[in-house]
Amino acid sequence: MIEPDPAFLAVRNVSMRFGGLLAVSDASFFVKEGSITGLIGPNGAGKTTLFAIVSGFQKPTTGHVLWKGEEITARPPHLLARAGIARTFQIVQPFAGLSVRENIAVGAFLRHKRRDDAIALAEKVAARVGLTAELDKPAAALTVAGRKRVELAKALATEPKLLLLDEVLAGLNPSEVRDIVPVVRAIRDSGVTVLMIEHVMQAVMNLCEAVHVLAQGRIIASGTPAEVVATPAVVEAYLGHGAATRLSGKRDA
């Protein structure tokens, strides 16, 4: 069981309709301060839409997002960033003409107006995500794994309290995934709460203490990783109706 923590981030009865499609349906969950919390679910489940709502990029059709008890629903992203909520994007698009150092500094400028201060913070953050050797390179010259780290660093440079990671591990090979897992853990250990959308289950199992599972817009399970993967509704959402029964060796009803 995971303990609810309404005092940090609370998503309450959020629904999002796009024309005839209910992409998120009455979703409620909490993120506990100091945790790494996972948001998982099959493709098209509504995870990115929920992220967009929490980070102010989209206004939900109904429902509320509360941050430290305060209503922040549909507050614009730059104000949420200032309040301490930063996000990364699934499709990483660094400023191609800028160096890695300058890309990370873009995030640092949120709280540091002097260029020297922003650059100094960018270099510190680069060290935390393993980019020190790449600082002078154009961001466009990096591999996918490198660009994912730049995306992570840019968000981290805004000095968030809550970091929303949208599939930072997607497109990485198994050894790149292994390399980045301790980086995410160290971010949490430094006091930044992490909410991550992730398909790489190995990483979810290793990193997350709490997981919420979305399927067809609904939260169908919440718990520890071990609890949710043992939930028949979760198995069925990934593998199809009747899968839980078949896997348990019982006759399909």
Ligand SMILES: Nc1ncnc2c1ncn2[C@@H]1O[C@H](COP(=O)(O)OP(=O)(O)OP(=O)(O)O)[C@@H](O)[C@H]1O
């Ligand atoms: N702006 C939009 N307009 C119309 N439909 C949308 C819009 N954004 C998302 N959708 C639809 O809402 C549903 C949920 O999409 P979303 O991207 O949130 O899912 P997801 O769980 O993040 O999927 P994936 O794991 O594939 O990234 C999908 O059917 C998608 O096509």
